[in-house]
Amino acid sequence: MSKKTLPGVTRRQILSFTAASAVLGAAKAANAVTLKGTPVWSPFDASPPPQIDMDGWAFFTDAEAAAMEAIVDRLVPADNLSVGGKDAGCAVFIDRQLAGFYGTYARLYMEGPFQDGTPEQGDQSPLVPQQRYRLGLAALDKYSQSQHQKLFKDLPGDQQDPILSGLESGKIALDGIDSKLFFAIVLKNTLEGFFADPIYGGNRNMVSWKMLGFPGARYDYREYVGKHNQKLDLEPLSISGGDAWKMKS
Structure with a gap:
């Protein structure tokens, strides 16, 4: 292969163009695979709790x-x-x-x-x-x-x-x-x-x-990090969520 370059174009520029093209190509492929049509994440996607839509006992007599x-x-x-x-x-x-x-x-x-x-x-x-x-x-x-x-x-x-x-x-x-x-x-x-x-x-x-006195699955503990050996009296929260999950600005 000839080592000549186009007039006015240096070898460094050609390498830069090639690298940029590779990055753009990878970005387009990633966009097609991971950004388009991806389901929205929700809690318990991988291991949901048992959903029992019935009254009474599901297994026991x-x-x-x-x-x-x-x-x-x-x-x-x-x-x-x-x-x-x-x-x-x-x-x-x-x-x-x-x-x-x-x-x-x-x-x-x-x-x-x-x-x-x-x-x-x-x-x-x-x-x-x-x-x-x-x-x-x-x-x-x-x-x-x-x-x-x-x-x-x-x-x-x-x-x-x-x-x-x-x-x-x-x-x-x-x-x-x-x-x-x-x-x-x-x-x-x-x-x-x-x-x-x-x-x-x-x-x-x-x-x-x-x-x-366990506070449960609260979203944000930042304001309590520095409070040691104190009784916080926080209402416990389930991982199903609640108002305390909302991030404070």
Whole structure:
């Protein structure tokens, strides 16, 4: 190729023109791909909370729901600081989670082989949460009837507590499911329901956040950054938004 340039045009100018053309070409391509017809971003695009457009229970039967409400009320008992687990919506939270992808472990690898592992390896059960609750709640009522001739929900608290403690320690065996495995997921999900954002069905009226003084998902904390060890008394906000999300000028 000839190294000659056009009259009055230097090599530096040619290189500059080439670079500019490349930038413009890339900009046009980017505009066509990323700026035209791009959907508007909205919260939860990647992981939306379960949308349950119905009254009542989405996964639990009425009998299962009654047992669950009794359980969560013992795990999170009402006191002078907050309402109990039932009134806080913990059972509703669990029901909504089981009706969504969590209930089937749809986002986890669940192909075998399944073998008992070491404690460090964590949960190795092939049962998904929906199965754990269905089997566990049925077995819990069966045990309660065999020992007290009543369903778990109908027992007084001083009889419910030893049963839950027995499940936690493994001293009480359940038919069809490991009692410690069942108790562990119920306790974990109950606490999640008590402290999670209300958009997921639990933490009704933000009861736990108000108890802790947690301000929630506020949009702008700049005016509070320098305030240390002070009680701010901020009304908590859900991630669904509110007036406090508006940026201050």
